[in-house]
Amino acid sequence: MTKLTMGAHPYMLGFEQLERLLERNAKSGNEGYPPFNIEQTSDYSYRITLAVAGFSEDNLAITLEDRQLVIRGLQNEDTEGRTFLHRGIAARQFQRSFVLAEGVEVGEAVMENGLLHVDLNRAEPDRVVQTIRIRKG
Template identity: 45%
Template structure:
């Protein structure tokens, strides 16, 4: 795997150190592949994460948002261990999937239907951080009068 030196960017940016450290820690070899998922944009500031969690019920899944990390954990109960499978093609193994969430992104809700877990997210930018128009005043020269002493 190629390694990119991002240190020249550190001295020309302010406040992006978390992003650069995440880029430094990216490793394609250790990225989990189970369960498969999609991330889609559903609106201007709305997103949806869809995970294929066939065989898991609401009681087997937990979703936690802490700081800028969304964690989805699936742990199957013990009932599958008692069965004698001739062929097992449906994975029922435990998993933990983490997603880095950008600032000001909130989780709206989650639903489970037809073996797909849908997690809806929305970006809510505070009013003071939204772009605003700055009025430009004309350059009228105001003369200051000296008061008589």
């Protein structure tokens, strides 16, 4: 059986770059940490919420490159002068990646009660009908 990819599908023209983006995102090591929600807040807006308890704003970085939203977290492990009897809270780093559709823009990012909210907005698409003239060959 031959695997038909999105970029090779005869009705999906020009989606090769999107397919490469999706493959790169799948290989980026998006594990289960930190947990996150994605909610649709209106017809043209979304909110990604990550549970980032223990991280401060300075420990987090949000970047957008080639329609890929990347959220990284890096905690400094400050254990000098401390003796742990039990260590259940690990200082660990993470990277979460999300592929954004064409026209989706990143709004604001807000930290609130250990949750990082990233708002996304998409402009309402214009409905355009174009008639293509056929010329004789």
